[in-house]
Amino acid sequence: MYIDSHCHINFPELAARMPEILAKMAENQVTHALCVSVDLPDFPQVLALAHQYPHIYASVGVHPDYEDTPEPSVEQLVQLADDPKIIAIGETGLDYFRLEGDLEWQRERFRTHIKASRLTRKPLIIHTRSASEDTIRIMREEGAGTEAGGVAGVMHCFTESLEVARAAIEIGFYISFSGIVTFKSAKDLQAVALELPLERILIETDSPYLAPVPFRGLMNEPGFVAHVGEYIAKLKGVSVEQVAEQTTANFRTLFNVPA
Numbered sequence: 216m217y218i219d220s221h222c223h224i225n226f227p228e229l230a231a232r233m234p235e236i237l238a239k240m241a242e243n244q245v246t247h248a249l250c251v252s253v254d255l256p257d258f259p260q261v262l263a264l265a266h267q268y269p270h271i272y273a274s275v276g277v278h279p280d281y282e283d284t285p286e287p288s289v290e291q292l293v294q295l296a297d298d299p300k301i302i303a304i305g306e307t308g309l310d311y312f313r314l315e316g317d318l319e320w321q322r323e324r325f326r327t328h329i330k331a332s333r334l335t336r337k338p339l340i341i342h343t344r345s346a347s348e349d350t351i352r353i354m355r356e357e358g359a360g361t362e363a364g365g366v367a368g369v370m371h372c373f374t375e376s377l378e379v380a381r382a383a384i385e386i387g388f389y390i391s392f393s394g395i396v397t398f399k400s401a402k403d404l405q406a407v408a409l410e411l412p413l414e415r416i417l418i419e420t421d422s423p424y425l426a427p428v429p430f431r432g433l434m435n436e437p438g439f440v441a442h443v444g445e446y447i448a449k450l451k452g453v454s455v456e457q458v459a460e461q462t463t464a465n466f467r468t469l470f471n472v473p474a
């Protein structure tokens with residue numbers, strides 16, 4: 216049994232195919248998926264999916280790549296997170312790859328999410344791209360992670376170095392691998408996954424993006440997370456069952472959702 220720790224099934228291309236998506240999840244023994252919020256205008260749809268389907272959890276947050284979108288306040292995030300199916304704050308973080316110029320607003324938005332996570336005691340879903348130094352620095356400054364009396368979280372769709380992974384793990388975070396880890400070109404990332412203990416790893420699709428091999432280039436969906444799990448099992452030389460069980464247990468521990 217797998218859980219897809221990060222997907223965007225509220226995006227129209229996936230939302231239109233929900234029965235098919237749930238069937239593929241069942242076929243691949245993917246019991247649950249976490250539908251991750253990217254902005255406030257679309258949040259009602261994310262919440263509605265979580266309320267409609269027992270297999271779907273949700274988060275609330277505003278993605279660092281969304282420039283022209285309503286800015287969330289700490290109070291607003293805390294209030295919107297007040298629902299049993301909202302199990303995380305995010306996705307949030309920093310992205311210096313997609314956007315350029317003065318990105319102080321991005322760092323402020325990130326701080327807002329960390330504050331909301333501390334207040335709600337709900338874990339953070341962190342997106343970081345070409346910005347790992349600032350990401351880790353702000354996490355430390357704002358008291359993200361269990362070490363600082365905050366709440367842990369996950370570095371999602373991880374593509375950074377082993378040092379960054381270890382810095383995040385040190386303050387209580389988990390590292391989530393997407394289909395990228397299955398790509399032939401992802402040698403460095405595969406080396407990171409090999410090095411990290413399975414007890415700290417989550418798996419995700421980030422669907423509709425980044426379909427794993429053998430579906431690379433096609434539209435991704437939560438059921439495909441099984442291929443990420445299978446790849447990590449092969450990479451680490453452990454059984455597929457072990458990866459499925461451990462990553463599921465990690466998800467349940469981090470997001471506080473009992474089986």
Ligand SMILES: [Zn+2]
Nearest residue numbers: 306342371372
């Ligand atoms: Zn992301």
Ligand SMILES: [Zn+2]
Nearest residue numbers: 221251306421
């Ligand atoms: Zn995402």
